[in-house]
Amino acid sequence: MAQARLDRREQVTGWTFVAPALILLGLFMIYPIVWSLWMSFQVGKGMNLSFGGFANIMRLTKDPVFLRALGNTFTFFIVQVPIMIVLALLFAVALNDSTLKFRGLFRTAIFLPCVTSLIAYSTVFKSMFATDGIINEALMAVHLIGAPIGWFSDPFWAKVAIILAITWRWTGYNMIFYLAALQNIDRSIYEAARIDGVPAWARFRYLTIPMLKPVILFTTVISTIGTLQLFDEVYNFTAGNGGPSDSTITLSLYIYNLTFKFMPSFGYSATVSWVIVVVVGILSFMQFLIARDRRRSS
Amino acid sequence: MTSTTMAENTGSAATKVGVATSAAPFRLIRRGLVYLLLSIAAFISVFPFYWMIVGATNLSADVIRGKATLGGALFTNAATFFAQVDAPRIFFNSAFIAVVATALTLVISSLAGYGFEMFRSRVRERIFGLLLLLLSIPFAAMMVPLFVMFSQAKLVNTYVAVILPTVASIFIIFYFRQATKAFPTELRDAAKIDGLKEWQIFVFVYLPVMRSTYAAATIIVFMANWNNYLWPLIVLQTAENKTITLILSALTSAYTPDYGMILFGTVLATLPTLIIFFLLQRRFVEGMLGAVK
Amino acid sequence: MSHLTLKAVRKSYGSVEVIKGIDLAIKAKEFVVFVGPSGCGKSTLLRMIAGLEHISDGDLEIGGKRMNDVDPSKRGIAMVFQSYALYPHMTVRENMGFALRFAGVAKDQIARQVAEAARILALEPLLDRVPKELSGGQRQRVAIGRAIVRNPEVFLFDEPLSNLDAELRVHMRIEIARLHKELQTTMIYVTHDQVEAMTLADTIVVLRDGLVEQVGKPLELYDDPANQFVAGFIGSPRMNFMAAKVVEAGAGTVTVALTKQGNAHVTLPLTASPAIGSDVTLGVRPEHFGLAGAGDADLAVDVDVAEHLGATSYLYANTGTGEQLIIEREELRNETGKENLTVSVRAANSYLFDNSGQRLR
Numbered sequence: 007m008a009q010a011r012l013d014r015r016e017q018v019t020g021w022t023f024v025a026p027a028l029i030l031l032g033l034f035m036i037y038p039i040v041w042s043l044w045m046s047f048q049v050g051k052g053m054n055l056s057f058g059g060f061a062n063i064m065r066l067t068k069d070p071v072f073l074r075a076l077g078n079t080f081t082f083f084i085v086q087v088p089i090m091i092v093l094a095l096l097f098a099v100a101l102n103d104s105t106l107k108f109r110g111l112f113r114t115a116i117f118l119p120c121v122t123s124l125i126a127y128s129t130v131f132k133s134m135f136a137t138d139g140i141i142n143e144a145l146m147a148v149h150l151i152g153a154p155i156g157w158f159s160d161p162f163w164a165k166v167a168i169i170l171a172i173t174w175r176w177t178g179y180n181m182i183f184y185l186a187a188l189q190n191i192d193r194s195i196y197e198a199a200r201i202d203g204v205p206a207w208a209r210f211r212y213l214t215i216p217m218l219k220p221v222i223l224f225t226t227v228i229s230t231i232g233t234l235q236l237f238d239e240v241y242n243f244t245a246g247n248g249g250p251s252d253s254t255i256t257l258s259l260y261i262y263n264l265t266f267k268f269m270p271s272f273g274y275s276a277t278v279s280w281v282i283v284v285v286v287g288i289l290s291f292m293q294f295l296i297a298r299d300r301r302r303s304s
Numbered sequence: 305m306t307s308t309t310m311a312e313n314t315g316s317a318a319t320k321v322g323v324a325t326s327a328a329p330f331r332l333i334r335r336g337l338v339y340l341l342l343s344i345a346a347f348i349s350v351f352p353f354y355w356m357i358v359g360a361t362n363l364s365a366d367v368i369r370g371k372a373t374l375g376g377a378l379f380t381n382a383a384t385f386f387a388q389v390d391a392p393r394i395f396f397n398s399a400f401i402a403v404v405a406t407a408l409t410l411v412i413s414s415l416a417g418y419g420f421e422m423f424r425s426r427v428r429e430r431i432f433g434l435l436l437l438l439l440s441i442p443f444a445a446m447m448v449p450l451f452v453m454f455s456q457a458k459l460v461n462t463y464v465a466v467i468l469p470t471v472a473s474i475f476i477i478f479y480f481r482q483a484t485k486a487f488p489t490e491l492r493d494a495a496k497i498d499g500l501k502e503w504q505i506f507v508f509v510y511l512p513v514m515r516s517t518y519a520a521a522t523i524i525v526f527m528a529n530w531n532n533y534l535w536p537l538i539v540l541q542t543a544e545n546k547t548i549t550l551i552l553s554a555l556t557s558a559y560t561p562d563y564g565m566i567l568f569g570t571v572l573a574t575l576p577t578l579i580i581f582f583l584l585q586r587r588f589v590e591g592m593l594g595a596v597k
Numbered sequence: 598m599s600h601l602t603l604k605a606v607r608k609s610y611g612s613v614e615v616i617k618g619i620d621l622a623i624k625a626k627e628f629v630v631f632v633g634p635s636g637c638g639k640s641t642l643l644r645m646i647a648g649l650e651h652i653s654d655g656d657l658e659i660g661g662k663r664m665n666d667v668d669p670s671k672r673g674i675a676m677v678f679q680s681y682a683l684y685p686h687m688t689v690r691e692n693m694g695f696a697l698r699f700a701g702v703a704k705d706q707i708a709r710q711v712a713e714a715a716r717i718l719a720l721e722p723l724l725d726r727v728p729k730e731l732s733g734g735q736r737q738r739v740a741i742g743r744a745i746v747r748n749p750e751v752f753l754f755d756e757p758l759s760n761l762d763a764e765l766r767v768h769m770r771i772e773i774a775r776l777h778k779e780l781q782t783t784m785i786y787v788t789h790d791q792v793e794a795m796t797l798a799d800t801i802v803v804l805r806d807g808l809v810e811q812v813g814k815p816l817e818l819y820d821d822p823a824n825q826f827v828a829g830f831i832g833s834p835r836m837n838f839m840a841a842k843v844v845e846a847g848a849g850t851v852t853v854a855l856t857k858q859g860n861a862h863v864t865l866p867l868t869a870s871p872a873i874g875s876d877v878t879l880g881v882r883p884e885h886f887g888l889a890g891a892g893d894a895d896l897a898v899d900v901d902v903a904e905h906l907g908a909t910s911y912l913y914a915n916t917g918t919g920e921q922l923i924i925e926r927e928e929l930r931n932e933t934g935k936e937n938l939t940v941s942v943r944a945a946n947s948y949l950f951d952n953s954g955q956r957l958r
Binding site: 016017019020021022023024026027028030031034035036037038039041042045093096097100101103106111112114115116117118119121122123124125126127128129130131132133134136137138139140141142143144174177178206227231234235237238241242245246257258261262265266272275276278279280282283286287290 | 334338341342343345346348349350353355356367369370372412413415416418420423424435441443444446448449450451452468469471472474477527531533534538550552553557561563570573574578580581
C-alpha cells in the first residue's frame with residue numbers, strides 16, 4: 007500500500023515518541039563521533055591540540071605497535087569468525103531436528119556461555135590456561151603435547167588461547183540466530199525435497215544455506231564488528247598490555263592505552279579508532295557484495 | 305533465487321529416487337556422530353562453569369595446578385574475597401547501574417521503536433537508516449570524546465556517566481521497531497475510536513500487548529549492563545564506585561592472582577545472570593529470535 | 598440514529614488521489630453497503646468517516662454537524678474491524694467496557710451497558726474469557742458487542758466477515774441483519790463480496806477507483822445498472838458481455854449484430870440512437886438466456902464445461918471467437934461438455950452499453 011501521509015498532529019506525535027532517543031543519541035553518539043573525526047586531524051599531547059592535517063595518518067604507517075594491533079585484529083577476525091560461524095551453523099542444523107533427543111538440554115548447554123560476562127569468562131579461562139593448569143594437563147594426558155604450553159608467554163599460543171576463548175563465548179549466541187531462522191522455514195519445503203529424492207547434504211547446501219543467507223550475513227557482520235572491537239578478553243588475559251610483546255594487542259586495546267595509559271594522545275587515538283570504522287565499513291560492504299554475488303550465480 | 309536452485313536440484317536428483325532408502329545404516333552412523341558432536345560441544349560449553357565452581361573451593365595453588373575436584377577452601381576464599389572487596393557496596397553499584405540503565409533503556413528505546421514504526425514519514429525513515437549505519441561504528445570511536453565530555457561536565461566517577469550513554473540503544477530501538485511490526489495497527493485504530501490519546505494507547509494497549517517483547521528486552525539489556533566493562537572502566541575511577549566486573553578484572557590483573565578467591569567472586573558475579581537466564585530461558589531465546597524476524 | 602452526509606470528499610496521499618470527490622447522503626437508520634473491487638477506496642472512505650484517515654478536502658457531516666476535525670471517539674461512531682481488533686490482554690468484559698472507561702463513565706453504568714450488549718449478542722457466558730479463548734465467530738460477536746456498548750449513532754463495519762469460514766459467514770450475516778432490525782441504527786458496511794452487499798443493504802454504493810459508480814437499492818442495481826462496471830459487478834456469476842455493432846437505430850429501437858456470435862441480430866426497445874456501425878456491448882445475465890427459439894435471437898455455442906449444482910446448472914460455452922459465455926439454466930442439467938447447444942437471448946432482459954461503458958437506454 008502507498009505509505010500513508012500523516013496529518014500534522016500525527017507528525018508531531020511521531021516526533022514526540024522518537025525525540026528522547028534522538029536527543030540522547032545525538033548527544034552521546036553522533037556528537038562524539040563527529041568530534042572524534044575532527045580530533046583525528048589534531049596532533050599534540052593532552053588537551054593541547056593543534057591542527058595536524060594528515061600527520062596522524064602518516065604516523066599510522068610508521069607506528070609498529072599500530073601495525074601489530076591491526077595485524078593481530080585481522081588474525082583474530084580471519085581465523086575466529088569463520089570457525090565460529092561454521093560451528094554455529096552445524097550445531098543449529100543438528101539441533102533443528104525434531105526427532106533428536108535432549109534437544110533442549112544441548113541447546114541450553116551450548117548457549118550457556120553467552121550469559122557470562124566477558125570479564126568473568128576470561129578470568130575463568132585464564133586460570134584454566136595456566137602453565138600447569140587443567141588444559142595443559144588434559145592435553146598431556148591424551149598425549150597431544152609432550153610439554154606444557156606457555157599459553158600466555160608464547161606469542162602464537164597466546165593468540166590461540168584468545169581465539170578459543172572467544173569461540174567458546176560466542177558460538178552459542180550465533181547458533182540461536184540460526185535456530186530461529188531455521189524454525190521459520192516451512193517444513194513442507196524439506197518434505198517436498200525428500201519426496202523429490204534430494205539427499206541430505208544437498209538439502210543443506212541448496213535449501214538451508216540459501217534460505218539462511220540473510221541471517222548468516224547478519225551474524226557475520228555483527229561478529230566482524232565484535233572482533234574488531236575486541237577488548238575485554240585481551241585486556242583481562244594480559245593484564246592490559248596485550249603481551250607477550252604486543253602479540254595479542256588489538257586496535258581497541260591500543261586506543262585505550264593511547265588515551266588512558268600513556269601520555270594521552272587524543273588526536274592520534276581518534277585516528278586509530280577511525281581505522282576501525284573504515285575497516286568495519288569495508289568488510290561489511292564486502293560481505294554484503296559476496297552474499298549478493300552468490301545469490302546471482304546460483 | 306531459492307526457487308531456481310530448487311528447480312535445478314530436483315531435476316538432477318529426480319533420477320535417483322530410491323537411493324535414499326538404502327542409506328538407512330548410514331543414517332544410524334550419522335545420528336551417532338551428531339550425538340557425539342553435540343555432546344562434546346555441550347561438555348566444552350559447560351566445563352568452564354564447573355571449573356569456576358570447583359575453583360572457588362580450591363586454593364589458588366591448586367587451581368593453577370589444574371585440580372578439577374571440589375576442595376575445602378571455599379570459606380578461606382570467601383573470607384579473602386570479602387576482606388579485599390567491599391562486596392555490598394560493589395554489588396550495589398552493579399545492581400543499581402544495571403537496573404536503572406535497563407529501565408531507562410526500555411522506556412526510551414521502546415518509545416522510539418514504536419514512533420518509528422507507527423508514524424512513518426520520509427524524514428524519520430532516513431534518520432532510522434542513518435541509525436542503522438551508526439550501529440556499525442565501534443565504541444572506540446566515541447570513547448575519547450565521551451570521556452572528555454563527561455570530565456568537562458564534572459560527571460566522571462558517577463553513576464550518571466555510566467548510565468547515560470547506554471540509555472538510547474540503537475540495537476534495542478531496532479529490536480522494538482521489528483517487534484512493533486507484529487503489533488496490529490487495527491488495535492491502535494480501535495483504541496482511537498475508543499477515545500484513547502496516543503500516550504494512552506502506548507501505555508494501556510501497546511505495553512500490555514507487547515509484554516513478552518519487553519521481557520526479552522529486559523533480559524538482554526540487563527545482562528549487557530551488568531556485564532559492561534570498557535566504558536565503566538574508563539569512567540569509574542575510585543574503588544568504592546566500581547562495579548563487580550571492574551573489581552574482578554583488577555583482581556585478575558594482579559601479578560600473582562589469587563585464583564581461588566577470584567573464582568569465588570566470579571561465581572558471585574555470574575550468579576545473577578545465570579539465575580535470570582534459567583528463570584526466563586524461554587523468553588530469552590524468544591527475545592533473540594524476535595530480533596531476527 | 599443520525600443521518601450522514603459526504604460533500605465532495607477527497608483523499609490524497611501526496612500526489613496520489615485515492616478518493617476523488619464523493620457526494621453521498623445516508624439517511625438515519627439506513628443500512629448502507631460500500632462495495633467494490635479491492636483498491637477502489639471503500640475502506641479508505643470508511644476510515645475517513647471514522648476519523649482514522651484525515652479528509653483532504655470536502656465535508657463530512659454526521660447528524661448535521663461537520664465532523665472533519667473531530668476526534669474519532671467524539672463522532673458518535675463505533676467500528677467493527679476485519680481482524681476484530683480485540684485487545685488480547687483484556688477479558689471480553691474489559692474489551693467491551695474499555696471505551697466507556699476512557700469516556701469517564703461510572704463503573705456501575707459500564708457494567709450495566711456491557712451486560713445489556715452481552716444479552717443482545719448472547720455473550721454472557723464468555724464475559725470473563727480473553728480473546729485467545731474464543732472462536733472466530735465469538736470474537737466477531739465480541740467486536741460487535743464492543744461497538745454496541747458505546748451506543749453509537751452510526752455503526753461502521755470494515756469487511757467484518759472476511760476472516761470467517763463460509764458457513765459462519767452466512768450465519769453472522771443474518772445476525773448482523775437481525776441486529777440492524779433490533780437496534781434501528783445507521784450502519785455503514787464495507788465489503789468486496791457482492792452477496793453480502795445484496796443481502797444486507799438497504800442501499801448499495803458501488804465504488805471504483807475512488808468514485809461512486811452507482812447508488813441504489815440492491816434490486817435496482819441488479820435490474821437497472823447504470824453502466825457496464827456495475828452490471829458486471831452485481832450478480833453472480835457475472836453478466837456476459839458480447840461485442841456488438843449497431844446496424845439500425847431510431848423509432849424507439851436499436852438493432853445490433855453480435856459480431857462474435859455469428860452476427861445474430863438483436864433488436865432492443867431503446868430510445869437512444871447510437872450511430873450506425875458504432876461498437877457497443879450487449880450484456881446478458883447467465884440466468885436470462887432462454888432455450889432455443891424462446892427468445893428474440895438464437896446463438897449456437899459449444900459447451901466446454903458443465904457444472905451441475907443440483908438446483909441449477911452453469912454451462913461455460915465458447916463460440917471459437919474467444920468470447921466466453923456463462924449460461925445458467927435449471928433445465929440443462931443433463932448437458933455435458935463438448936456439445937453444440939443453441940440458446941436464445943431476450944431483448945427485454947438485455948442491456949446495451951456504449952464503448953465507454955455507459956448504459957444506452
